[in-house]
Amino acid sequence: MTTHTDDVKGFDVVVIGGGINGTSAARELTAAGYSVLLAEQADLANGASSRSSRILHCGLRYFETQHPVRTFARSPTRFLAAVRMAKAAMESREELVRLQPERCKPFTMCFPLWRGDDIRSWHLDIGFALLGRLGPPSPPLDYRRVVDLERDIPFVADLRDRSRLTSVATYREYMIDWPDRICVDNALEAERNGAILRLFTRAALRERTSDGDWIVDLSARSGASEIVRAKVILNLAGSWIDNVRPVGQMANRPLVQGTKGAHIVVRLPDRYQGYGVATLHRGGMPFYCLPLEGDRFYFGPTETLFDDDADKARPTVEDVDFLLGEANHLLPGLSLQRKDVEFTWAGVRPLTFDPDQPMGRRTREIHDLTARGMPHVLAMTAGPVQSHMSAGRELHNAVARLLPASGRRVVVSQAPSRRVAAPGDCRAALAETYKTAVLHEHARDLCGILRTRTGHAWGRHVDRDVVDHAAQSVANLLGWSPEQTSKEVDDFLRHQSRHFPKGHAA
Structure with missing residues (x-):
């Protein structure tokens, strides 16, 4: 089938996926002068971005394995991969702490060491010496090994096998406060730079035109549909990457x-x-x-x-x-x-995906899908939350090798995101925060308001009164009738119980 494209709006790049890497790529590309449409089948941060462990780690985890010396001696390739990933972790740690300090909460990590265990104290000594050489000097690792446990580790009495506990290694780590909000801020920055956001919209590749553009069908959850064209497609759909392929094309080996x-x-x-x-x-x-x-x-x-x-x-x-x-x-x-x-x-x-590693390969990779019958389509796998900034730059560079920007470069903002009212604030302040989420941040449901854009329902269950107040605050803006408002509240509470159950209800 041939599509007539004279009246179809065209973009340099269509980004499929509104997670941490999709929004980072959109932000970098629009800043570089590319025209971009970002399509997300659900809401921003719908997948792994909002469900990660939320730790901004120094890279030690890439060396954490049983019998590390034996493991890496047997597989130098695995050791070199661990070194590369640890270096990337240290660099992303520095960048995120420097540019978004409000999103990085420091704490002291404690690694207990027991006599006779696989992980020895000298393993950590070597590991942190290596990390110190791989990464920037700031922020410091503050690594030390504590031997006066009663004095320096306040919860030491709770640890197992006290008679075999020889020391506790301590070092500085950070929690990424709210990756969902980073996705929102990235997307809004891209939008200010000219990107078009299509949330709750499924993107499907139809075909390529005679001049090499991709025709993309957009189907919104509301029932609206749209056709656009793009010179380059970035498939950043995360766990759904393998579902993005031209209509009728058989599945290849998974990515x-x-x-x-x-x-x-x-x-x-x-x-x-x-x-x-x-x-x-x-x-x-x-x-x-x-x-x-x-x-x-x-x-x-x-x-x-x-x-x-x-x-x-x-x-x-x-x-x-x-x-x-x-x-x-x-x-x-x-x-x-x-x-x-x-x-x-x-x-x-x-x-x-790697047939030789049944649990998957953790190295971040960009895949050129030309050999799979999709020229000018790029995909990224295994991109962790903490390195999203460098992922955005790497994706921009990959696009630049295929296509020059059609517009002018702009300065990427590093301004902190807006202040969000805290759960304990007055109801009027909370109502304004909820309204802002709808009016200016593309929220369309209570999950998008209470989790993605405010974080009020993350890590805790909220009761009906909180959810009802949020729903009443935005009902007029979203055109909800009293019956629809009540249904939205019920749906949110049901979703909370099913997807984030308490221990007795899992």
Whole structure:
């Protein structure tokens, strides 16, 4: 079928996917003078971007494995890949802390070391010496090994195997406060630079024209449809990357291998304030206790293969039991139970498919899909939240090799995002925040307001009164009748219970 394109609006680039890498790419491309349309099948930060572990780590995790010396000696290629990823982590850590300090919350990570365990103190000494050489000097790692545990580690009495505990390595880490909001701010910056945002809109590749442009069908959830053309397509759909291909084209070998990570949120005593804990769980994978907000901390992640639709990923009974088991193995003094779990979440990491690595390859990669019958289509896999800035630049450079910008370069803003009213603020201030989310930030439902754009319903369950106030605040703006408003409240509470259940309801 040939599409007549004389009256079809054209763009330099169509970005498919409104997660952290899609919005970062749109921001970089518009700043460089490209005309961009960003299409997202749901809301911004709908997938892995909002369901990650939210840690801005220094890169140590890439060396955390059972028997590290033996493992890397047997596979120098794996060691070199770990070095590259650790270097990228250190660089992204510096960049994010420097440019978006309001999004980076520092804390002291503690890595307990036990006599006879696979991870030895000298392993960490070497690891941090290497990290210090790989990355910028600021922000500092503040690495040291604590031996006076009673004096310097306030929760030491909760740790397992006290008789074998020889020391605790401490170092500075950061939590990424609210990746969802970073996606929103990136998208709004791209829009100010001229990008067109099409949220709740599915993009489908139809065909290429005789002059090499792609015809893209846009189908909005509202029922509206649109046809656009683009010279380059960026497929940044995360876990859904393999679903983006021309109509009728058979599936190739997958680009993405999904692995599910689940987390549980609990309240911990004051002695944990300002601290986190890192270790390897009994299966040999990294396991953390991380500060969320106030006295709320979370344990995770799990790591299991997941080949279903990422929208269906949610914490299971088995996930919660596993995480509680590992938390109590690490910190038996807490004696955590299911009733202590106030919130859970799960997301799917879109790692790079590799038949030789069943759990997927963690290296960030850009794929040119020409050999798959999709020239001028690029995809990215395994792009973590913390390195989204460099991912945006790398994607811009990849586009620039295919196409010059049609417009002028503009200055990319590094201004902090707007202030969002906190849950404890007065109802009038909260109402204004909710209205702003709708009027200026493309929110169209209560999930987009209470989670993505304000964070009020992240890490905690909110009650009906909070949800009803948000709904009443925006009902007129969204054209909701009283009946529709009530339904939206019910739908949000049902979604909260199903996708972020408490421990007893998982």
